[in-house]
Amino acid sequence: MMLRFGPVALVLIVALLATPVEAQLKKPLAQDLARHGDGTSLLPEVVALSLHVVRNGGLERRTFTADELAAMTEITVDGYVNGVVVLTTTPLTVTVGDQPMNTILDQGDGSHKLKYYGTMASQRFWDTYLPRGCAGSPEARIKGRYSCFSRVPWDTLSKNQTFEIGFGLKSAHQIWTVRQDVPLQVVLAPPQQVERPGPMFYYLGKDLGRFKQRSTDFNDRLEAIQAGIKGVEAIASSVMVEQVNILDCQGPSNAYTCPNKAELWINSEMFWKESLPELRIIAEHEAMHLLSDRLGFSDNVHIRDLFAELMSANTSSAERAAVKAAGYLSNSQTANPISAGNHLLLDFINESNFIRGMNGGHAQESVDEFCASFLHTLFYIDRLAQLLGQPIITQQHSLVTLSVAEQAQLLEAYRRILETMGQEIEKLDIPEPVKTLFQSGLAAARQAESTLETHRAGAAAPHRRQPS
Ligand SMILES: [Zn+2]
Numbered sequence: 001m002m003l004r005f006g007p008v009a010l011v012l013i014v015a016l017l018a019t020p021v022e023a024q025l026k027k028p029l030a031q032d033l034a035r036h037g038d039g040t041s042l043l044p045e046v047v048a049l050s051l052h053v054v055r056n057g058g059l060e061r062r063t064f065t066a067d068e069l070a071a072m073t074e075i076t077v078d079g080y081v082n083g084v085v086v087l088t089t090t091p092l093t094v095t096v097g098d099q100p101m102n103t104i105l106d107q108g109d110g111s112h113k114l115k116y117y118g119t120m121a122s123q124r125f126w127d128t129y130l131p132r133g134c135a136g137s138p139e140a141r142i143k144g145r146y147s148c149f150s151r152v153p154w155d156t157l158s159k160n161q162t163f164e165i166g167f168g169l170k171s172a173h174q175i176w177t178v179r180q181d182v183p184l185q186v187v188l189a190p191p192q193q194v195e196r197p198g199p200m201f202y203y204l205g206k207d208l209g210r211f212k213q214r215s216t217d218f219n220d221r222l223e224a225i226q227a228g229i230k231g232v233e234a235i236a237s238s239v240m241v242e243q244v245n246i247l248d249c250q251g252p253s254n255a256y257t258c259p260n261k262a263e264l265w266i267n268s269e270m271f272w273k274e275s276l277p278e279l280r281i282i283a284e285h286e287a288m289h290l291l292s293d294r295l296g297f298s299d300n301v302h303i304r305d306l307f308a309e310l311m312s313a314n315t316s317s318a319e320r321a322a323v324k325a326a327g328y329l330s331n332s333q334t335a336n337p338i339s340a341g342n343h344l345l346l347d348f349i350n351e352s353n354f355i356r357g358m359n360g361g362h363a364q365e366s367v368d369e370f371c372a373s374f375l376h377t378l379f380y381i382d383r384l385a386q387l388l389g390q391p392i393i394t395q396q397h398s399l400v401t402l403s404v405a406e407q408a409q410l411l412e413a414y415r416r417i418l419e420t421m422g423q424e425i426e427k428l429d430i431p432e433p434v435k436t437l438f439q440s441g442l443a444a445a446r447q448a449e450s451t452l453e454t455h456r457a458g459a460a461a462p463h464r465r466q467p468s
Helices: 068-070 123-130 208-213 214-234 268-273 276-295 301-311 317-326 340-349 367-380 382-388 404-426 431-462
Strands: 012-014 045-055 058-065 074-076 081-088 093-096 111-114 117-119 143-148 163-170 174-178 186-188 201-203 243-247 262-267
Touching: 045 068, 045 123, 058 068, 081 093, 081 163, 093 143, 093 268, 093 317, 111 123, 111 143, 117 123, 117 214, 208 214, 214 262, 214 276, 214 431, 243 268, 243 367, 262 268, 262 276, 276 367, 301 317, 301 340, 340 367, 367 382, 367 404, 367 431, 382 431
Parallel strands: 074 174, 201 243, 243 262
Antiparallel strands: 012 186, 045 058, 045 081, 081 143, 093 163, 111 117, 163 174, 186 201
């Protein structure tokens, strides 16, 4: 539900307060203990349950053994839960909230893959999650391995103060309630919302005082983020971000969006550190991801083809097909499969080059990033011709000056992306402003071509000598 605020600036609603620091062990009530049909407890199948807890911006892990779990029906944590890992001796149905947990994959190469968390060396995985003193080979004994992590690093798994972790085997079912210090979800009123409501702002962290102390600056920061989002929403002709989450964490400065979620996440360090124009560009870039998702760009076969071609011009067709399938270049592929020209093209469309004075953009990373940054260039397309004549700022922060012929090649490649995406746009039933954006792009590319042509003609013309 979208809440609306009047023009009153900042403030306000602290949703939850801190709860006790230590996990509270509570005796189970008789009705809480579900049992197997044969009367034995379900618990023997459960070897360990681990919670990843974000507390004061740091990450802590807490592992509960079967014996500990048997003595409690409720787990209380100080902070909020970011991930859950469960090990069992028999495959069970394991749920977090009403969602099944993901099976942890033993990848057969000495590593385990935990969805949304990453890949861990198997030895490290067992050292981390298997309680000490467990006898025997873990691979042979632990037949059920499950994980559930938030899609966005450092986010909370559940926005509720309590959620349930359930174990099921045949007709037996047992539930633990997790009570978290949800944290301090603070709802901050967005600034002026005149025509259309902007996103709601939430803060996940414990440093609310900082926001109160810097209310004026904070409000400007909200406005910058809101302006970036609304600029893209005006093109999309619809609301794309309903909620902005400011995450207090010690992780790297970053901002995120997820496909099919009308939310934007931003690390609090980034929120406080970046300039107002940069915050706006960051929000625009993230909203561009959502626009790209709506247009189906990342999954579009022709756009993926083009991306794979750009990313692996120096490789075999098999490797190129692998890039197309994955949507990114894997580490195992040829050391430097991207041609020098394509490197420059990808650098050219990055925000750090195309929107001078700003940072960011990593079009080389994946088809998602490529599409988001390219769409973003169309927002600033009036700069195209002028930018071509300036040295390109590369991802390594060096400057590369192009000859007129090289500029023409780069422009041709830029136009090819524009046309490929534009052709796909034409097939879609989408708002007119998106089509107009691409038409403006093509017009700017044609204009840039004619400017370059003039320069080329000038360079080729013989110098007139003064009569001696
Ligand atoms: Zn991005």
